[in-house]
Amino acid sequence: MEVKELSADAFWKGEICISGKVEDEGHIYHTKVYIKGSQIFDYSCSCSGGNSGRTMCRHGQELYRAYQAEGREREEKAVSTSQSVRMMIREYTNRQVAEIVAESEGEDVEFLPLLLIRREGLFLEASLKRGREYLLRDLAAFAQAVREGRYVEYGRGLAFNHDLNAFTKESRGMAALASQLALTYLDHYGQIRRGQMPAVPALRSLKLGRADADRFFELIEGRNLQCEDMRGHRRILEAVSGDPDFCVTVKKAGKGGIKVSVPPDLLVFEGEKSLYVADTKKLYRCSREYTEAMSVFLSELLKNREEPGSALVGERDIPLFYERVLKGMEAFGILTQEGVDLESARPEPLSVRFAFDCLDDGRIALTPSLSYGDYHFHPMDDGEVPKEICRDVPGEFRVSCLITRYFSAREEGTGRLLLAAGDDALYRLLDEGMEQFGELGEIWFSDRFRGLNxxxxxxxxxxxxxxxxxxxxxxxxxxxxxxxxxxxxxxxxxxxxxxxxxxxxxxxxxxxxxxxxxxxxxxxxxxxxxxxxxxxxxxxxxxxxxxxxxxxxxxxxxxxxxxxxxxxxxMKSVADSDFEIPASFQGELREYQKTGYRWLRTLDHWGFGGILADDMGLGKTIQVIALLLSAKEEGMSLIVCPASLVYNWAHELSVFAPSLRVLTAAGSLGERRELLAGMDSCQVIVTSYDLLKRDIEIYREKSFRFEILDEAQCIKNAATKSARAVKEVKARTRFALTGTPVENHLGELWSIFDYLMPGFLFAYGKFRTMYEIPIVKDRDERAAANLRRLIGPFLLRRLKCDVLKELPEKIERVVYSAFEGEQKKLYGANVLRLRKELEAGGELPGKIQILAGLTRLRQICCDPSLCYENYKGESAKLETCLALLSGAVAAGHRVLLFSQFASMFPIIKKRLDRAGIGCFVLTGATSKEERSRLTARFYAGDVPVFLISLKAGGTGLNLTAADVVIHYDPWWNAAAQDQATDRAHRIGQKKQVTVFRLIMKGTVEESILHLQESKSELADRIVTEGSVSLAGLGREELLKLLEP
Structure with missing residues (x-):
């Protein structure tokens, strides 16, 4: 005898089924042994004695011995099936069976509601119908079946899977409502248990609340329903929206009384929004006006057990009953009078008089009077009003409320009410109160009071x-x-x-x-x-x-x-002005550039200065060159720009305005003095901010037609020598060119306008009080709008997307990297050190100390070897960058890579050389000649990658040969980054430019990115540029920078 196959499966709470094939004398027997722990509790076998007695057959014994011989590892590894899995299997099996049943059933089930109107409220019973009708004896069990999608049999002719889709389209909503109400009832009593019935009596009917009644009607409207009254009589009703047309009958009753009645078979119940009335044929959802007038009336009349639908009114109460109850029904035309005259029952109306006076001491007094016919009384003395007078209680209450709103004291012995002292109370009475008093009654006032207005x-x-x-x-x-x-x-x-x-x-x-x-x-x-x-x-x-x-x-x-x-x-019609482009201008201006030229000419014509703040790459330079040409015979003009752009300006002038006599005031002191000695014969002088302040004694003695500042953000600090120097130059008209008139704070905008038109934005202290503090600190939109209105005519800004449709849009993407290993440890240690310094009590560390700490963190993000000489580990960002570069170059793209840290470039270049990718490097140490040579070679396609320091590449470069820009690290100034990007994304670009910003996740770099986004809101509200100022950050903001 030999066991040929053996397997063991756990199937329930530690129970194991051992299955196998046992060969005995040439025959194969299929055998199973069931164990729990070490105990055998059952077995089966295909042999003749396999199930014949209590003693297990020899095949089962052999199978069990083989199982034991294999060791207990099989039992230890066995896993019993959890209850939730068994529930899943059963649930999915039920669903599949239900689907099969549904396919065979075909016809949907109709859910039929029965509405019961009882003294205790409104109740709902129901039955199910498919062929024949089956009464639902337990709505709670029905609701649970619907909730769990169970298959339920009600009788020989009705068994189905309780899914809402199993019901007819018309009754599906009603079935859902009944299920929801039943489940809410069960939840209220905490009776729901998964997989078992609630321990409550069968729920044959559901009580409907007022909101439930409204939902019920919405589901049944336009259809018929069965309704049962308090006597057990049933009727079939059509549910409609509208007011019923039965009559309210009023007739004599006894001595001087009246009897009011409605049809006694009316059924009435109230919803949260509407009154519902049923006659013998219809169930009405009444209008809001009808509900207000009739709900209490009908409910009370139909409660009368002695004579349902009627009530008696004594002679004394007839006027009040008419005024309060019956009068509101007249609008519906349902009142029927039999032998009575309700007109004679109308009570005397309330009459009100207010007498105002100004007393000798200046106090304001009011004497009010209420009247019913010939009877008059003070509203505060109504205790002795005869009982036979039918009083307008709501009207009197309305008068009392108005009086107490304005008059708080009463003068003893006179009945006069006194106004609170002070001008505020008197003004409020005259401005608001007198009209309100006039709406409630007749106003009398004395001559002295008439004089108050x-x-x-x-x-x-x-x-x-x-x-x-x-x-x-x-x-x-x-x-x-x-x-x-x-x-x-x-x-x-x-x-x-x-x-x-x-x-x-x-x-x-x-x-x-x-x-x-x-x-x-x-x-x-x-x-x-x-x-x-x-x-x-x-x-x-x-x-x-x-x-x-x-x-x-x-x-x-x-x-x-x-x-x-x-x-x-x-100034409002610049585009329609008659200023022509000078004939000597060698080039062609686009339409928006012509508008910019006319705007400059218009400002100059009226003696104003302004800021041309077009987006980078839109040609601010050539618009100004056209302006200079238009006035070349009116005196010499001065252009002041960064040193890196002096020769660029000279080149542009020679290309577009060769007829202008241009002097480039650069070089050594001796060379400049020699050049400036002949400046009077020139029409345009170009110099740098630094050289202007050095040679200011010469420029101060001259008068210029125009003074033009390029990259005018260079004078954003009004206290610098450069800012003071440009303001010392005498010029008939001044203009400023900048793509970023606001980088960090609004004081920069003030400084530029202080150069253009001194006093235009007032003294800085006043400007700060009027605009900077309200806009930045208080986020005052009115102040921001006022500033825009003030500077608007003198600031022209056009964006690429507005005026240059042929320029492809940039695609910007942030690429994140994460620290690993040694780099992560170094960053964490430095964060901890800087955090301790910031969290220490007392004064914050100095700005330079904080900046040094943050710079060190940023260097570690770039590559730890920037600040740790012997660092040999990896740099996550460097690897990400090299992957981007390799992919871009392989696809034929040209790349500009910017970094704040020039020391990063040797590291990147070494890796690129190893990968066989050529590159150029441009930093602040690169000479002007070498800068021009490298730019030309890159444009010619000698190498695919240009590494440029952020400050060296921020201005004066035209690198449209590139179509990919990588910002290796973020800098505080978002505007500076955007300027760098625009080296590639400017006029002449024919390809789509893709911009990647490399960010280390959970570091100060990510915090800088978020700060740039939040701080840029300030400039966006004024001129749509922005950046982050370290000096403006407090302790909490600095600590937040360090948060992962």
């Missing part, structure tokens, strides 16, 4: 004339003096609703005229002295702001002379 604001007019670069404003406020005008404006700024004049009258301050004058005073910086005299003088650059403000705010008459109108009209 709210005076209309005077008609305000403003006249303006322009002459010699100035605006003269004349303000007319009628008979209101300048002194009183100042007081009125002070009250307006304090957000008071009124100002009380010397004669006791009130002046309402919500008038638009006062608001406009107050905002003009604030926005234009008008002094109180000028306002008091009503004669104001302003620089002409305020013309557009003044015109826009008055037109938008309104409230005053505005008179303008012809020159002022011409200034405003000219």
């Amino acid at each position: 709210i005076r209309r604001a005077p008609e305000i007019s403003l006249g303006v004339s322009a002459a010699d670069g100035w605006l003269k404003l004349t303000l007319d406020t009628g008979d209101m003096s300048g002194t009183e005008l100042l007081k009125v404006l002070d009250a307006y700024r304090q957000k008071k609703k009124y100002y009380r004049l010397k004669n006791g009258e009130f002046l309402k301050l919500s008038d638009d005229g006062f608001m406009t004058i107050a905002r003009l005073q604030e926005g234009l910086g008008i002094g109180k002295g000028e306002l008091k005299e009503k004669q104001i003088v302003l620089p002409s650059y305020r013309a557009l702001y003044l015109d826009q403000m008055v037109r938008e705010e309104g409230g005053i008459a505005f008179y303008r002379d012809s020159l002022y109108k011409a200034v405003v009209r000219g």
